[in-house]
Amino acid sequence: MTFPFGHGTTTGIYLILYVVTLALHVVLLSYVLVGAGWLAVAGLRGRDDDPVSRTFRDWLPFALGAAITAGVAPLLFVQVLYQQRFYTANLLLSHRWMAVVPALIVGFYALYLGKTARAAAWPARRRAAVASLAALCFVFVAWSWTENHLLALRPEVWTSMYAAGRMVHLEAMQAPRLLLWLALAAPVAATVAGWQLAGDAAALRRLRVVALAGQVGALGAGAWLLALLPAAWRAPVEATEGVVWLALVVAGQLAATAGWLWAPRAPRRALALASAGLVVAILAGAVVRELIRWHASSPVPARVAAAGGMPVFLFFFVGNAVVITLLIRGARRHLTG
Amino acid sequence: MILGSLAAALPFYPVNDFGPAMKGMVIGGLGIFHVFLAQFAIGGGLLLCYFQWLGQTGREPHARRFLDGYFKILVLISFVIGALTGVGMWFTTIQVSARTIGVMVDEFHWIWAIEWTFFCLEVAAGYTFLRWGDRLPDRIRLRLLIAYAFAAWMSLFWINGILAWQLTPGGWLDGGGVWAGFFNPSFWPSLLYRTVVAMALAALAAAIVINTMGDLAREDKRRLIVRAAHFLAPMALMAPLGLWYLAVIPADSRSWLLGGSIAMTMFVGIAAGASLLIGGYAAVGLLMQRLYINGATATLLLALAFGATGAGEFVREGARKPFTVRGYLYSNSLTPDEVATLRRTGSVVDDPYPLRDAARYPTAQLQTGAKVYRLQCSVCHTMHGANALTDLAGTWTDAQLRMNIAELQHTKPFMPPFAGDAAEVEAIAQLIRWETAGAPRRWPDTTGDAATLRQIAAWLDEAGTAPGGAPRPAPAAPAAPEAP
DSSP states (O other), rough: OOOOTTTTTTHHHHHHHHHHHHHHHHHHHOOOHHHHHHHHHHHHHHHHSSSSHHHHHHHHHHHHHHHHHHHHHHHHHOOOOOOOHHHHHHHHHHHHHHHHHHHHHHHHHHHHHHHHHHHEEEEOHHHHHHHHHHHHHHHHHHHHHHHHHHHTTTTTHHHHHHHTTTOOOOOEEEEEEEEHHHHHHHHHHHHHHHTTTTOOHHHHHHHHHHHHHHHHHHHHHHHHHHHHOOOOHHHHHHHHHHHHHHHHHHHHHHHHHHHHHTTSSSHHHHHHHHHHHHHHHHHHHHHHHHHHHTTTTTOOHHHHOOOOOOHHHHHHHHHHHHHHHHHHHHHHHTTOO | OOOOOOOOOSSSOOOOOOOSHHHHHHHHHHHHHHHHHHHHHHHHHHHHHHHHHHHHOOOTTTHHHHHHEEEEEEEEIIIIIIIHHHHHHHHHHHHHHHHHHHHHHHHHHHHHHHHHHHHHHHHHHHHHHHHHHHGSOOOHHHHHHHHHHHHHHHHHHHHHHHHHHHOOGGGGGGHHHHHHHHHHHHHHHHHHHHHHHHHHHHHHHHHHHTTTTTTEEEEEEEHHHHHHGGGGGGGGGHHHHHHHHHHHSHHHHHHHHIIIIIIHHHHHHHHHHHHHHHHHHIIIIIIIOOOOOHHHHHHHHHHHHHHHHHHHHHHHTTTTTEEEEEETTEEOOOOOOHHHHHHHHHSSOOOOOOTTTTOSSSHHHHHHHOOOOOOOOOOOOOOSTTTBBHHHHHOOOOOHHHHHTTTHHHHHHTOOOOOHHHHHHHHHHHHHHHHHOOOOOOOOOOTTOOOHHHHHHHHHHOOSSSSSSOOOOOOOOOOOOOOO
16 A cells, blocks of 8 residues: 555545644644743753744744644544544543643743743743743643554553543653654754744854754654554554655755754755755654554545535635735735835 | 444444533533634624724724734734634544534534634734734735634634534535535524624623723723724624524424523523623613723623623524434434434444443443443433433333333433333433432342333334434324124
8 A cells, every 4th residue: 555545545635634734733833842942941041031042932922823723734634534543542531631722721821921021020040930831731732642642543452441541541652752753843943943043143053952952862762662663553664665754754854964064154055955854854754653543544434535625625725825925925025125 | 443443333432421510511611611712803803903994094093002902812812712722622522522523524624624724814814913013004904904804704604604504404414515514504694693793792802901901091992992882783683693593493493492491491591681781781871872881891791791602502502402413413422323223233232341330330230221321321411410310310210211211202302312222221220210229239130021121112112213303103003803
């Protein structure tokens, strides 16, 4: 079977939409996770008034709003593709799973609070506490999604977990998986922030440390995760198509790493290279992640695939993207004269 | 292998217990809160366009100051809590009725995807305005606000079609597809009614915000409030829109609202009464006499509007009974076809999820009853908390229990037909009896009582599997007397 059309064209279209919208969500959530973490650490060190901190503080509320909005689409398509798995994992995790919503609300307001004029007058450590609270909330949400994803892939534990009334699913793969996500978030966030601060050499140097540390962490966590994959999950990854996608991940990561190493000499070109590499790595990584679940699942039922509305969606998808571009461009053109 | 098999007609999901709170209270609580905030955001967008226009045309000197303050509140409330309670609604619906939201996603995922593109437009326009609005000329400010308001209203347009479809699926039931279901009979009255509500909420919230603008003179505040109150004027349309809505919903649903179910009728009364009070105050005090309204009064009016929203949502949800998708899926997530099948096979024999408290039940029959309760009853009832079975049926005699459950859709026509065999009726009857008796450690097992099971089977046959509003099966013709 070849991804994504091995289960038929319609299932393939849903998979493509899922992967692409997930990738967009990943870029934004990476910025939020790393930005909040950066502010927490910088605040604890009493040095949170640098350009990188100011940029993160300024943009994080918007980034979280955009991340949540972008996350609605993959949340929708995952229900189309893997309905019973996803719902069962939700139900088994129960109240623990539902806690992601208040956690996000708390995190959201903490970001807004950190941006207020009042917070600017506080001691750095108090601001660090607020940023730490936000970062903890987001890490909790990341952990919950990792847990949910793994549980959805484990139908063999569903009945025993339900019978025991447990609302937590722990397994060995969870730690490397979560670490992999967190580590990969670092170069992504650094690259986005790099574009925001492309003219600031000192800021780029600091971001480079974050990006490269993230790449090293991702390498370690990825290797750890691969070592723990059960044979049935490893098979699709080690098959030819899996290896091709994995190679794309590696190529993208190498390009991103090269870009960051090169950043001090030609920032914009280096950031372009890093961005291109990360786009490839995120998309290919999302496919590798999906291969395991996809091989264990059935095609989208014909009744569901026949549901009407796709042409109208495509019309509004393109139309609203154009409107958004025009609105932002119109505003920026006026601001920049 | 997934439990219950993805290909199976009836997927089994783990069922969670919410203690004394019935599941409808859980989703209703969050749902009302979310709807209130979402409608505030929609009306707020329209109101901001109006005030931007007032400001840039010189009609209202303080319009821009109010607008910028109001917008920040709108962002802080609707972009954060509004957006996240929207996600929360999805998660909560999965918790309460995974199959219902599954059916909705299966049928309307492209509609939801379209709605998502408008979320993106709303967020992009809103944040662009928030970030740069104070440095932009009026022309671009208005453009951004119109885009924001249009996107917010379009999100209502799309979700309204899905929600209205649940009560009035229209041509969808006859195979008409997504658009026949989307533009269903209650689509337009519901959309227009919600738009009026959204405008009213925005106006009342504006009155509160204007009162917090401490450096404005009272006369300036009064003038702004009267301007905002223009958004209350469409409330005059609520009565005809409500009547239109009543006219297009199914006759049995209408009968619940108009006296058939006194609880529902009371909620209709609360929604109508609260709306009338707000509308009357707006018409006389704000629009005719152009009075000042202080912050406390505005807050009280907004609280009344919250009550009206809550009552209205309760009515909308309740009117669907016994369905969650009219004619297609019952409240307990079983389809009419499945009910007919489960009458023969039993409903819980294939349920892979064990009871968490199996040891609590002294007999296997009571365990079966607990599983039947979990599958068929627990979405709307608890055993000892809200809408408790022991309160509703604990005083019935054995025969009453058996007959009323076997003929459930005729006992109360807003209940679905019982979806199981005679042994399961007896099991749930014994469970209710046992729970009412205080869950004693010993309890007789009546599984082998053939005469009782035969009688229950006869009641089940008599009731049929059609919903309660449908005509009952004709009684069997009496046997012809033998010829002498």
